Amino acid sequence: MNDQSNAPKFGKAVHATPESAPEVPGRRAFFSYRDLGVTEATGGKMRAQLTTADKGMTESTGWHYHECEAQFVYCTSGWVDLEFETGESVRVQAGESIFIPGGLKHNELRTSDDFQILEVSVPADMGTVPCEDPRG
Template sequence: MASVLTADKPAATPAKKKQAWASSKSPKFVQGRRAFFKYRELGVTEASDGSMRAQVTSATQGMSRPTGWHYHVCESQLVFMLSGWVDLEFEDGERIRVEAGDSLYIPGGLRHNEIGTSDTFELLEVSVPADMGTVPCDAPTK
């Protein structure tokens, strides 16, 4: 029989997970996948015991060249553009521009290439799990 959640019977919280709060007044920056971007860690990796990562990625100069074809070793990745834009191409040939207010869900293993950005941008990225590998790969055949 399935358990029913009610206001007086909340879901059990795994012992290793905890609440996280990140203040914009004291941001914690970490090293990320690209040396030309800044990555602000939001504390979710530690709080979720590695089951999820949330960070804000920002740039103060546009990309000078595409990142190259790659895919991520993860379950999923969600991007929400806060400002600016990012252009991407995908293995099926689709090209999209993700602009401020847009979101993009990328399942793990989907080959893609970031081909351009606005001069400045900021995005929120969430990945499951937190430890998301990046694997370079060949461009898809057309």
């Protein structure tokens, strides 16, 4: 009897290396992005990419939100300053993470020159929508 109870339910296994993860276009011209193969492996249910600052960001991205279920960010080096519609401001540094629910308005204020994050979104196709400062 063929037991399917342990069959993969979310996609296929994928292994990314620095050599195999291609650079891909991204949301911001001042960052470079590497695709870790998760979008294809999950049929678009999830995306994982490595985002690296080409140079520290000194001007904010402007207020925006993402059309997705959720975004998870783990900072591998450097830092990023963020502010949220809730009034909270946070600096996410190397070794720290942040979970951002889809639709939460936020603004990226600045990054260090050595800024790099692992970013995961559900689903893979995550739209960015500019918006007014929600705090007035």
